[in-house]
Amino acid sequence: MYDVVIIGAGPAGMTAALYASRANLSVVMIERGAPGGQMNNTAEVENYPGFDSILGPDLANKMYESAERFGTKNAYGIVKEIKDQGEYKEVITDDEVYQTKTVIVATGCDHRKLEVPGEEEYAGRGVSYCAVCDGAFFRNKKLVVVGGGDSAVEEAIYLTRFAKEVVIIHRRDELRAQQIIQERAFANEKISFIWDTVVEEITGNDMVVQSVKTRNVKTDEVKEEAADGVFIYVGLDPLTEPFQTAGILNEEGWIVTDNNMQTKIPGVFAVGDAREKELRQITTAVGEGSIAGQGVYNYIESL
Template identity: 60%
Template sequence: MADDKKFDVIVIGGGPGGLTAALYAARANLSVMILDRGIYGGQMNNTAGIDNYPGFVDIQGPELGEKMYQTATNAGAEFGYGDVQTVKDEGLIKRVITDTAEYEAKVVILATGAVHKHLNVTGEDEYAGKGVSYCAVCDAAFFKDEDVAVIGGGDSAIQEGLYLAQSAKSVTVIHRRDQLRAKQELQSKAFANDKMKFVWNAQTEAIEGDEAKVTGVKYKDKETGEEKVLPVAGVFIYVGILAQTEPFKDLGILDEQGWIVTDDHMKTKLPGVFALGDVREKDLRQITTAVGEGSIAGQEAYNYLSKLDD
């Protein structure tokens, strides 16, 4: 294999966590390649405005991604496009196979993130960022004193609903069943909250809006067949999250739900393989948490390689 395909560290995923891991590894004088199938920045590129990242009162997602990319590459990290198909463990060497090339490294850092399941209804994509959200912690401030809807009935839906209820005028949970799936403690808190309302046995059919923003949720009562529209300014969708870990399934580092298991140092049980950000099972998925974990992973990569040289 050509030397231009061999690195000390390969970071798979160019989101905020991956870029931070690459920065810290590169600053430790390691050769680093960042691989991503799309443009650097990850989900930040789909975020119009970010107002909860320290140091920036308000910044566009793509702009923050560009700044993180420049910081990492200025430190010496390289960026390459590639859709990673698999990672092979060959002892001290890890082989990363993409759709167009193969790479080698002694350390691989997995930062491929997770995606929210979509309802796949009319208006969901059209109003993304214009009232449709998958993160209450990110966007609750935009809906202060507004009526909002939460779609889902599991732990995440109710947790985020309670978070929204702190500032929203009202939070209506739309659920396709006649009871919640969330743990009892969360249910009790939700039912006791005067701002929380519930629509049962409801199948969401569309998200409605005008040219600029969401105006309501159209749903069908599964018992009567009647179609109704709930007027709201925001729709928060929580019907599941999928870790993007398919290429790593043969490494033996995933749990039953497909999340990568690590310790507090971002180490997996496979030496030389680290993971960070949304591919890990955790409660808070934010740019700030990904960046923090990225700095740990980058430093731990250096520590691991230093011990190999002893």
């Protein structure tokens, strides 16, 4: 039996693993992909203390090394369910059952889909949710970025390294991104904007994306915008489906915790982007991970 099972290896999960293993607890961290979470899809991180700028994957690797340093074990798996057995919990994956005194959920969230015709059909053939992953495939091409928040504008700026033109399509008449990011985008000669507009269809030939059909939300005018690729950043959805029957989610699917990161199930904590909260940043994830890492130690000591 483990002292702690951590589900997810993003910045929150890895920080929790560091704190818990450093407290001499037995820790296993279960991840369904590469450690790092959304950091692996981030070109440059400029707001993490101690670094003027660092590549997202490089920061992920540094955190992973820290999490391993005090004996955290790592396992691959897709978690299906958590069962509260009173004195212990069971974390059920697709091929194994882990018994543990405590659980820290750090599953994060995923990019929301537009749910329009052509989006699924052209996924990987011009439709993308990761500029870092796919931007280099679009050298000297015209790209559309859908969204107006930090991620959309930052990734649009990143895409100008490769593309000849980037068009940001936003459903409102002003961006929601931080002011400094907006200023960089407005100053970039490769970036233009289409306001008050939504994408209603992604079209192309049998192979690749060729255009998007748009509608102005104020005038209902429908247009077609040529595009070789579409990068979508319209929000996030929590990756919390395995916990729907646990009674720890709100109506939107985010995990509800107290200030100590504990859910209403004693011994089950949650951290990072899957939590119900306002700000989803690497720094907030790290802070929550440290609180939960210490929290599981305090909980176990009280048993």
